[in-house]
Amino acid sequence: MILVALHLLQLIAVTLGGEDIPEGHLKPFGHHRPPDVIIDELYDLPDPQTFWDEYVSLEKAAIFRGAAARSPGFTLWTEEYLSEAYGDLEVRLEGKHERNSGIPVGEKGLGRDTLRSFLKTFRDQDTYIVSELPEPMYKDFYIPPSISCGNMRNRLVEIDLWMSSGNTHSIVHKDAFNAVNCLMKGTKYWKLIEYKYEKWLYKTWEPKREIGGNSQVDPHSIDLLKYPDVAKVRWSNITINAGDCLFLPKSYYHQVSSAGDPNMAVSILFSRITQFDDTGCNETDIDFTPLSEVDVLWSWPGHGIMSMGNLDVWFLKANYIDFATEHGQMTEEDIRKDVVTAFPEMEKEELSQFVSKAWRVLDKSGKGFLTTDDINDLDIDSWREHVISMFENEPSNTEEFEYFMIEAGSIEFRNILERLMDAYPDQITRGVFVEHYTTHLGGTEGYANEIFDGLAGESRDTATPQQIKANMDSALKKWQENEADELSPEIDDTFEMKDVHFLREEL
Known part of the structure; x- marks a missing residue:
């Protein structure tokens, strides 16, 4: 109660223009001070050695204006073309708002869809492709000349695809690898923060072995009384338009919002290299190069187990x-x-x-x-x-993400079963159980039916409370086996x- 009262007093003070309230308090990130870190905009792209010397080695971001427009996919990738040429390929799904969205259900299950199915539904649902780019699409995308030879070309870790209907918002975070993020459709608004300011970003706890990370602050309403050091953070404010690419160095913090329907980007991730090896550069044509002609460490055919986030x-x-x-x-x-x-x-x-x-x-x-x-x-x-x-x-x-994501052995799940047994003391139908599982836990019908088969038997469409209690542990065995340490x-x-x-x- 005391904390609520204090928070109300904060709000009153802000409303009255109290002198002790920091500038930008409870406003989106960036209102604490104007952006004053300049990001170079390059229309003529540097050769690999210059790119290394002036940007990668210095961990300095840069905008490649017009670079993404050189890929055939920039004009080819209409929704009709994508559906016809690549519709059967699978993609990984997330919600559009990182901390406030659940995992969407696609045609292939929890967090998994086909590209064709996604294109039919993405405007009506809170769904966002955050996936590896399926390898058959590589031929439509070109890597820029700046990474076309040496150990930048030879150490591409993975290629990612991002697609939504716009209105997506990320948290303030950093990524493990160097990235060249190329926007094929729409607009993205980037707020960039150099790694040296991490000490003032109130990083969330994560295991020592991890390299990425994110900030605790809410980028839409930063509490500068709780997180006062954020006010010291210098930052950059840039707009990336369709056809542009952004070089984002490893561990460079950023917060991204998107606009435009559709919004689509391809991100090239390359190693955290500590020196540039120009082997082969004299024999290589320093130009835009089809991704299909380049070796990618972790490529994915568009079906089966992805390799997104695998070790370098x-x-x-x-x-x-x-x-x-x-x-x-x-x-x-x-x-x-x-x-x-x-x-x-x-x-x-x-x-x-x-x-x-x-x-x-x-x-x-x-x-x-x-x-x-x-x-x-x-x-x-x-x-x-x-x-x-x-x-x-x-x-x-x-493809078995649901065994890990849905806590079928959790108190919440058991409470759902208790409520169903109270509401239906004689027997619970399969349809009622499936509806509660999908609605309240966000799972899929297929996995709900798998649980019900274990509770009642495959040939039965009803289960008594006695059967549910007797069979619960065996019915949930796969979920319990996959509980994370x-x-x-x-x-x-x-x-x-x-x-x-x-x-x-x-x-």
Whole structure:
């Protein structure tokens, strides 16, 4: 009650123009001070070496005006063309407002749709494609000359697709990789904040092993009494129009809003490289290059398990080489110690199984150790298999996301069942259960029917309260098996990243 009263007094003070209220209090981010960090606008794109020297190495953002318009997809990608040429390809879905939207249900399940189905429904629903760009679409998109050779071209990590009907709003956040974000349709309004201001952005807690992150502040109404240091943050305010690209350095904070229907962008993510290797640049045509002619570390065919957010294998390889150089060799036990340290919330036995499987991918001869030469000789497919073997798939990348996202064993779910049993003391029909599961938990009919099959039996369309109570644990077994291991700040504090050799964060 006291806190409510204090908040009301704050609002009254703002209304009366109280002198102690900071400028921009309870207003959108940016009202605390005018934008004064200039972002270069480039109409003639720099060659890769210049781009590295003047932007990437300095972690300096830049706008490439007109660069996205050079891709065939800029004119080809009408809704009719996308539906006809690529309609069967699948895409990953999110809600349009990061902290205030649930996970949409698409034709392929929770958080998964076909492009054709999305194009039929996206104007009527709170739905937004945030997905890997399916590989068949690569031929319609060109990477800009500035990253067309050397280890910027050779270390593309993934390519992402963003599409909505506009009116999307992100939180204030940073991303792990360097990115060239190219707008194919619509308009995006970017508020950019250099990484050096992170100390004043009130970053939310996240595990030490993570590289991305976001701010606690509400970008639409910043409480400067609660978060006073935000007032010190200098920032940039830019508009990216259809046909433009934005280079956003790794760990550069940003908040993005979109307008225009449709709004569509492609984002090229490349490694957190620490120096530019121009190998091959003399033999490469420095020009706009079809993405289909470039090797992408984690590409996705448009069906099955996505690889969005997978580890950068070049980063892992470099750390393995450093360790083997220092110690003369590297063993399975070295990796096991590292992974167990960095993932303290997981069962050691389970982690050990993952590591053993991943080690066998690298140690093909079975000699029990790897030298720097062994590590250097491994091909890229082996590195991909190694990462996939050692780290579980991010649930939202899979077709079984609902087992992880819907907490079918939660108190909320059990309360729903209790209410249904009270309302229907004799028997509950399949239709009633499915309606409550999809409406109150946001799940799909298919998974609701799977639960009901377990509660009542596959051939039955009704279940008694007695059957539900007797069968609940077995009916929810898959959901309970996939409950995530929770990493708390207290558990995370049990180790320091200096004790981690292979998975350490490189800012």
